[in-house]
Amino acid sequence: MAIAAKTVTDICAEAKAASRELALLDTATKNRGVLAIADAIEASAAQIITANERDLEAGREAGLEAALMDRLKLDETRLAGIAADTRKVAELEDPAGRVIREFEMYNGLKVRKVAVPLGVIAVVYEARPNVTIDAAALCLKSGNAIVLRGSSVAANSNAVLAQVARDAIAAAGLPEAAVSIVTGGDRDELAELATQEGVIDLIIPRGGEGLKHALKSVATVPVIYAAAGNCHVFVDAGADLDMAEAIAINSKTQRPGVCNATETLLVHKDVANEFMPRILKAMDDKGVRLHGDARTQSLSGAGGPEVLEATERDWTDEYLDMVLAVKVVDSLDEAIEHINRYGTGHSEVIVTPSEQSAEVFTGSVDAAAVYVNAASRFTDGAEYGYGAEIGISTQKLHARGPIALRELCSYKYIVRGEGQVRG
């Protein structure tokens, strides 16, 4: 059944009802639903591509930039990739039903703290239509119903993808309202979604600061922001400079447009004279534009790359681009202070041979992931072996780091007795 004519409130209510059914399904049944989606994506490739072409055509007319057009595009190969990723979700461990703690009370009551689906999860996302299926598969696998709200730019693609998923789920005997989509693009609809208290259990926005602020001002349901990453690499005194260079270059340049890419390099003064000229040159060779403090500028040396004067904004901004802020610090403590002041609590790196520095850094830096002698780019559900993820959380409550299957669950205490009452 088509869902376009329903209100957001109707759609959410149906999702809630479906979530009650989903919570009771066993792993095999949920996997059957996930695999049915994968098969249907492949079987409906022509229909999906036709819808996608309408979005691409509208995008061309609207003059969307090339990178956005590329993210929007679906073809046979990409659909096969989406189907393959979906099948991988079926292979992951079912997070629901996991016994987190189990104990017997003094009076013989048997207590199990058991992971349970959150219920209904809303995912708000931008132009990439593959998120429609990735997020739906993760929610279904974890026993949650999902309400999707994509970008209007991908409206045709998303509507068909969601409908294909719904039909596949229904044919597999699962409630079709496990996957729903809110198709419009206006902000009123977002506000309606974000205020479904008692119905939507969690809303996860995947997008920029504009979306974040739009949600912050209206949301009354719980939100986890798949957030920005202003990540740092700190090269400590005594660091192996070959290792430091490899880590800094990889953290900055391997994929500069993602949240776990590094934005600022901090260099201990004891190694700055030796390290700074070579790392600035290496970054410049890779095409990285440099913004540095006065000491960094002076260390670029004659014939070295240009280093623009860094301003306060260079310490706060997430460039998501081939730009790096660079600063000399006098001590480990200054590095930690800088990171805790300007960082977004995402992924932070120390390159050091000192166990003591590593202990102080990992203990003091307030971030989702803290790395000793490794690149910042590893903060990722797939890299951690958790499978796919909906995003990376930089908040401290509930989920910090990858938001993967386990993070889509709450828990409940199930307590069994034989008539115990409280004395």
Add this chain to the structure above:
Amino acid sequence: MAIAAKTVTDICAEAKAASRELALLDTATKNRGVLAIADAIEASAAQIITANERDLEAGREAGLEAALMDRLKLDETRLAGIAADTRKVAELEDPAGRVIREFEMYNGLKVRKVAVPLGVIAVVYEARPNVTIDAAALCLKSGNAIVLRGSSVAANSNAVLAQVARDAIAAAGLPEAAVSIVTGGDRDELAELATQEGVIDLIIPRGGEGLKHALKSVATVPVIYAAAGNCHVFVDAGADLDMAEAIAINSKTQRPGVCNATETLLVHKDVANEFMPRILKAMDDKGVRLHGDARTQSLSGAGGPEVLEATERDWTDEYLDMVLAVKVVDSLDEAIEHINRYGTGHSEVIVTPSEQSAEVFTGSVDAAAVYVNAASRFTDGAEYGYGAEIGISTQKLHARGPIALRELCSYKYIVRGEGQVRG
């Protein structure tokens, strides 16, 4: 140093700085601080009681009701109790530093997911001054700084208790700003506290709906509501009626003013004829006033207790009093539907001999704690063996059920490598 002259923002900034130090302390040092508070409470008993008498005097003049005056009162015995409870916190397992998950990545990176303190926790509470010390001890033990905001009714008591704790902590060599108090009682101050983004990591209100709404409309920092409990006991078909009576009576009457007390009794129609007359009489004998649906009213029988006609509000209200709503349901499904519609997701009970009913009930009822053949009154940190708690959460994110030491922690990933970069 006295803190009265500082602004909320100053106090919170100092708490944040203290939290950075606390996060690095070992268990023995934190325990030393907790025990120092316990000793100081006893050593300063006279001073605390003098301050408390000023609050009691003001309360008498303001005509506070007897129950509130009793909660406000501190004497030697109660202070000894607070000190004893504080010493128990020192004996509990340190929640910070616990390794939650540990694995090695495909490339040899060693990943540890480690529990860490949240940072700064604000606790907003009502008249009971013992909360000042209970909450401070739990936060200190878990490595968090606390900012307290008590009721103006207990302002003198709370100010002295907090100062005694600060002095004790400082004398034990810990940062005194680990425990801070915001002394005034106006709502502007609450708003200032609730909008300290990036400084206050969590705010926990312990109080009624007024406080909850006041916070909901202003808070921009994360909030966990120590929430209301509209709890149910469902007596299934085939239930052991002696057990059902004992559980229902205990759940309703053992301490009716607390959140895990039961407010509604649901009885399956198959046992209603036999069970209803006896349970209504037993409740009446205990002094419980009864509000029931038409079937319940008709089953009270000749000479049975009066059953007022239940209205919609009887299904929604948390009485916190010797009042019980009673309803006959046609099926297990109707009971579950009623609970999921009207319950607050706190503690729900089924009395049943049927394993299948128990499975469906525990799977379908959406609550922090679901009991099979036991009273609702067990949802409590101390009962679960978690030690003291700050409250019971009915939300699904982060903490559900008792908010005890582990729930006052977040986690971070600490990843150690030997120069790994991403390919």
